[in-house]
Amino acid sequence: MKFRRKQRENVDINLVSLIDVVFVLLLFFVVTTTFTRETQLRVDLPEAASGAPAEDQSKQLDIAISADGTFSVNNQVLPKSDLATVMAALQKESNGDTNRPLAISADGKTQHQSVITAMDAAGKLGFSHLRMTTVEAAPAP
DSSP states (O other): OOOOOOOOOOOOOOOHHHHHHHHHHHHHHHHHOOOOOOOOOOEEOOOSSSOOOOSOTTSOEEEEEOTTOOEEETTEEOSOOSHHHHHHHHHHHHTTOTTSOEEEEEOTTOOHHHHHHHHHHHHHHTOOOEEEOOOOOOOOO
16 A cells, blocks of 8 residues: 655745844844943053153143142143133143143142043043153152
8 A cells, every 4th residue: 555645845934024023123222222432531640660751841731730729731820720710721822732742740739629620621622642740759768
């Protein structure tokens, strides 16, 4: 006896609906994701024990901060110690050239907020070459 075999049907999975779902999920994640662009100042912190002098100091801008929080830009004392005054003085002294190096010299007893104000003013104006000046450490006895 010879049995007749049934022909098998080709089984295919329809991927069109799966691709549609994947694209909808991709679109959902792209729309709901928040992209943050973090801006940071490039800070060149010299080593206190083996620091090197800054090159080409004629083009360098200097911000000096005294122990009581008084600011001076290129040896000109500012009337106020707020962010707007520091930004205006930096803009005036730099003539809009934000590629010039900027050095912040703060007294050892200066409040941290004063240094942050100077760094914030430099960051908002677009200065990217920032230096923190220090003195050479005395060798240990």
